[in-house]
Amino acid sequence: MPQDARPVLNPVLNLKRDPRRASVTGREAPEAAVVVERLEGQREVLGSQLRAIAGRVQGTHADRRLVAISMFDDSYAPSWEPDSLFHPNFGTPLVAPHRRGYVAELDSAAAESLSEKVSTSQRRDVRISVSRISAIEPIQAEDILGGRSPSRTWELATEGSEGRLFSVWLSPFSSADARASVASSLEQLVVAERVSSVADLVSITRETGSDSDQLQLQESATSKSIARGTREYRQNPFVKLHIAIRDQDGLHALLASGAVFRIDPVRPVIATQTRSAPDPERPVPDEQWHPIVGVVDGGLFAKSYEPMVAWRAPSLVSDVAANRVHGNTVTSLVVHGSSWNTHLNLPELVCRVGIAQAIANVSQGAASRIEFESYLKATIERHCGDTKVWNLSFNEPTDADAPNEMSSLGHEIHKIARKYGILPIVSVGNSDHCSMNRTCPPADCEAALTIGGRVASGSSPGDHCPVCLGGPGPEGLKKPEISWFSTVRALGGTEQTGSSFATALVSSVAAHAFHNLKNASPDLVRALLLNTADRGAYDERLGWGSPCVVNEVPWKCPDGSVTLLWNAKLLARQWYYWEDIPIPPELIVDGKLKGKVALTAILSPRTSELGSANYFSNRLQVALQYTKTDGTTGNLAGTMKEATAPEVEARKEYAKWNPVRHHERLIRQGIAFSGNTLRVCARIFDRDLYQFRNAGLPDELQSDVAFVLTLTASQDASGSIYDSLASSLGNYVESAVNDIDIELEM
Numbered sequence: 001m002p003q004d005a006r007p008v009l010n011p012v013l014n015l016k017r018d019p020r021r022a023s024v025t026g027r028e029a030p031e032a033a034v035v036v037e038r039l040e041g042q043r044e045v046l047g048s049q050l051r052a053i054a055g056r057v058q059g060t061h062a063d064r065r066l067v068a069i070s071m072f073d074d075s076y077a078p079s080w081e082p083d084s085l086f087h088p089n090f091g092t093p094l095v096a097p098h099r100r101g102y103v104a105e106l107d108s109a110a111a112e113s114l115s116e117k118v119s120t121s122q123r124r125d126v127r128i129s130v131s132r133i134s135a136i137e138p139i140q141a142e143d144i145l146g147g148r149s150p151s152r153t154w155e156l157a158t159e160g161s162e163g164r165l166f167s168v169w170l171s172p173f174s175s176a177d178a179r180a181s182v183a184s185s186l187e188q189l190v191v192a193e194r195v196s197s198v199a200d201l202v203s204i205t206r207e208t209g210s211d212s213d214q215l216q217l218q219e220s221a222t223s224k225s226i227a228r229g230t231r232e233y234r235q236n237p238f239v240k241l242h243i244a245i246r247d248q249d250g251l252h253a254l255l256a257s258g259a260v261f262r263i264d265p266v267r268p269v270i271a272t273q274t275r276s277a278p279d280p281e282r283p284v285p286d287e288q289w290h291p292i293v294g295v296v297d298g299g300l301f302a303k304s305y306e307p308m309v310a311w312r313a314p315s316l317v318s319d320v321a322a323n324r325v326h327g328n329t330v331t332s333l334v335v336h337g338s339s340w341n342t343h344l345n346l347p348e349l350v351c352r353v354g355i356a357q358a359i360a361n362v363s364q365g366a367a368s369r370i371e372f373e374s375y376l377k378a379t380i381e382r383h384c385g386d387t388k389v390w391n392l393s394f395n396e397p398t399d400a401d402a403p404n405e406m407s408s409l410g411h412e413i414h415k416i417a418r419k420y421g422i423l424p425i426v427s428v429g430n431s432d433h434c435s436m437n438r439t440c441p442p443a444d445c446e447a448a449l450t451i452g453g454r455v456a457s458g459s460s461p462g463d464h465c466p467v468c469l470g471g472p473g474p475e476g477l478k479k480p481e482i483s484w485f486s487t488v489r490a491l492g493g494t495e496q497t498g499s500s501f502a503t504a505l506v507s508s509v510a511a512h513a514f515h516n517l518k519n520a521s522p523d524l525v526r527a528l529l530l531n532t533a534d535r536g537a538y539d540e541r542l543g544w545g546s547p548c549v550v551n552e553v554p555w556k557c558p559d560g561s562v563t564l565l566w567n568a569k570l571l572a573r574q575w576y577y578w579e580d581i582p583i584p585p586e587l588i589v590d591g592k593l594k595g596k597v598a599l600t601a602i603l604s605p606r607t608s609e610l611g612s613a614n615y616f617s618n619r620l621q622v623a624l625q626y627t628k629t630d631g632t633t634g635n636l637a638g639t640m641k642e643a644t645a646p647e648v649e650a651r652k653e654y655a656k657w658n659p660v661r662h663h664e665r666l667i668r669q670g671i672a673f674s675g676n677t678l679r680v681c682a683r684i685f686d687r688d689l690y691q692f693r694n695a696g697l698p699d700e701l702q703s704d705v706a707f708v709l710t711l712t713a714s715q716d717a718s719g720s721i722y723d724s725l726a727s728s729l730g731n732y733v734e735s736a737v738n739d740i741d742i743e744l745e746m
Contacts, residue, residue: 321365
């Protein structure tokens with residue numbers, strides 16, 4: 001592949017040192033884990049609830065039903081998972097997470113037996129579980145609808161030819177007989193014309209003997225069959241279907257059937273835009289090689305940019321319905337946003353584009369989420385080889401009643417991104433089409449880099465843009481992660497404001513980072529951009545700030561700093577230590593540590609297929625550590641408090657289950673230390689592993705993690721911290737940038 005001809009001074013460095021590993025052994029919960037003051041009262045409460053469940057027949061399948069196990073607020077931690085009561089060996093398996101705890105499956109006999117057990121058992125593990133469970137109750141319609149009322153859910157759904165459109169997850173029974181009963185119930189609703197199938201698969205085909213510009217969309221012949229989904233469900237309990245419901249009575253019938261676990265109204269996907277010097281010359285693509293950004297938007301109709309088009313996918317929406325203005329604007333910024341905005345501090349980068357015309361004007365031929373997801377997957381599958389960064393400047397409108405859980409669209413883009421190894425750059429959304437002040441789907445996609453907006457302060461990024469939404473995302477996600485200029489000039493010459501345009505600016509930087517880094521991965525590029533952002537602390541509207549403020553490009557170390565990056569595969573129940581990282585003399589002033597350190601680590605997480613509560617089933621904990629003067633270990637960056645704080649506090653204050661860990665510390669006063677090295681430590685923690693039993697997965701799987709560590713010298717220091725660290729590590733580092741040799745004067 002042709003490379004950028006410009007040399008990079010002080011490129012970021014790959015760390016090639018293997019970690020030391022230390023195993024962690026489990027411990028049995030002690031007697032002190034029993035909450036004595038609640039025990040006897042909960043024996044009575046839970047026993048009564050289980051006897052009531054045993055006597056209920058409605059909503060059961062093959063005499064089995066799903067129940068919600070709600071934990072007390074002090075018992076949300078995975079260590080309190082009630083497997084002494086709910087386990088396949090007892091006929092009461094846990095099958096899914098729930099926003100207040102867990103979902104279990106049991107039949108009448110198991111419920112009776114469990115009632116006796118919670119009321120009388122003296123086993124310590126049983127008493128611990130009983131004292132920590134607040135309630136055991138059947139799944140309610142409120143749970144299935146995410147807190148919305150049936151009428152509000154109906155009102156929000158898009159109208160289709162067969163009725164209103166919904167995404168539904170079938171009830172995740174572990175019992176094959178129960179799943180067969182669910183499939184039969186759903187088929188009866190089809191026969192009664194209460195529900196019907198909708199097309200959910202779009203493929204891209206090429207006519208025989210034609211070239212790439214003759215690619216066309218085709219709908220799969222089997223895509224209109226609910227039977228296809230129920231056949232898969234007989235083998236796999238985690239299945240999502242797209243259905244049409246004719247009227248509200250049909251929605252109530254579906255709720256009463258016990259066949260579904262989650263119902264999500266399908267919405268249209270629209271562009272993220274609001275209100276709205278001489279034009280720059282268009283770049284010439286053959287002057288040098290330029291990376292490609294896939295732009296999924298309203299298409300490109302400006303002929304002057306046609307030479308920068310690397311590929312075009314078949315159009316999902318017609319030229320008449322397409323949001324042409326938005327597509328042209330975003331594309332011009334992706335290609336050369338700095339040329340349109342010479343008054344702003346932006347790197348001079350040029351990109352080619354791949355065009356996927358998929359976003360329509362509001363209420364004018366917009367594709368439903370069902371069509372859009374299939375189209376996006378087919379397009380990315382075809383072009384993921386040469387297009388690693390995808391600009392998604394659109395959002396699905398949400399309302400104040402929307403549940404604060406992972407969106408269907410965000411979950412689907414997560415699966416596509418992880419499968420095909422691409423990095424989505426997604427706009428956080430704008431206040432004009434989201435009636436809540438939090439991220440707008442698919443900005444909650446964990447695999448994406450989500451972008452917010454900032455106003456300009458001179459030529460630099462300033463405060464939060466009031467037009468753009470902020471965070472947080474669901475499940476403790478710190479979204480947006482990055483923010484940049486949201487009021488810009490683009491094709492057409494007028495200033496426009498919206499998170500779409502900040503997203504386009506970040507896309508070009510991410511594409512060039514992919515191009516410049518050796519063995520680049522989506523998470524490594526995300527981590528590098530986060531680690532070089534200009535804010536030390538996270539802000540729910542600004543994220544960790546903007547890239548390219550302190551430095552021209554993220555893959556180059558600015559004066560006075562050095563950056564190490566590496567990828568690793570980690571197992572749970574193991575500590576990993578990257579040791580013997582030399583402390584550069586430029587990080588020491590008057591015998592104390594002084595300067596700035598930043599550590600970013602991003603986990604590729606295992607996620608719940610149900611896409612709702614406890615979305616992440618593993619988490620990452622990291623810290624940069626040093627040796628104190630008394631010989632003990634201290635944390636230089638990363639408090640590790642998420643492991644010791646109560647679960648509710650850890651989730652709220654430390655974003656415990658967020659796959660992105662970013663720790664930064666400015667050391668002004670100096671820290672006393674001993675020794676001459678630092679180390680990075682990391683550990684993976686699991687939860688809710690019962691979800692993966694039916695898939696035949698082992699309890700321990702390797703987790704991919706991307707690490708970036710930056711050390712910045714104190715202003716009082718002299719010398720080159722870059723040269724010092726690179727010289728000390730010697731053969732344990734190499735340039736992380738393509739075709740760059742490091743030459744040091746020894």
